[in-house]
Amino acid sequence: MIHITRTIAIDESEIQEYFVRASGPGGQNVNKVATAVQLRFDVANSRSLPEEVRIRLILLAGRRITEDGILIINARRFRTQERNREDATERLVELIRNAAQRPKIRRRTRPTLTSKIHRLERKRLSAKSKRLRRPVHPYNE
Secondary structure, eight states: OEEOSSSOEEOGGGEEEEEEOOOSSOGGGGGTOOOEEEEEEESTTOSSSOHHHHHHHHHHHGGGBOTTSEEEEEEOSSSSHHHHHHHHHHHHHHHHHHHHSOOOOOOOOOOOHHHHHHHHHHHHHHHHHHHHHSOOOSOOO
């Protein structure tokens, strides 16, 4: 079991890991050993996630989620398979933790009387300075 929050835990059987060859550093080993990890987690059919977390996770995942609702995380930052596995799992846990947090509800507020007065005063001063920049006509005909 992978514990995400106090109430959410994911069974490790819900996660599939595939190992592929990674580009980048590794010398001659890079062409022989599959060190990159592709982690797949079926968000749409997961029994571990509450419905509201599932919806937020799909929105947060963006392009990393397929049409079938499968979240794909590619980890190839490190040279070893084990470190890449840990990295992919950490990224999955972090993504689910972010989805588990309820967004703060924005409450509309009104400007205070003082802020309205300050705004109008700045507006008056700005208009006055612009008026003073205009050319002065010697004869108003």
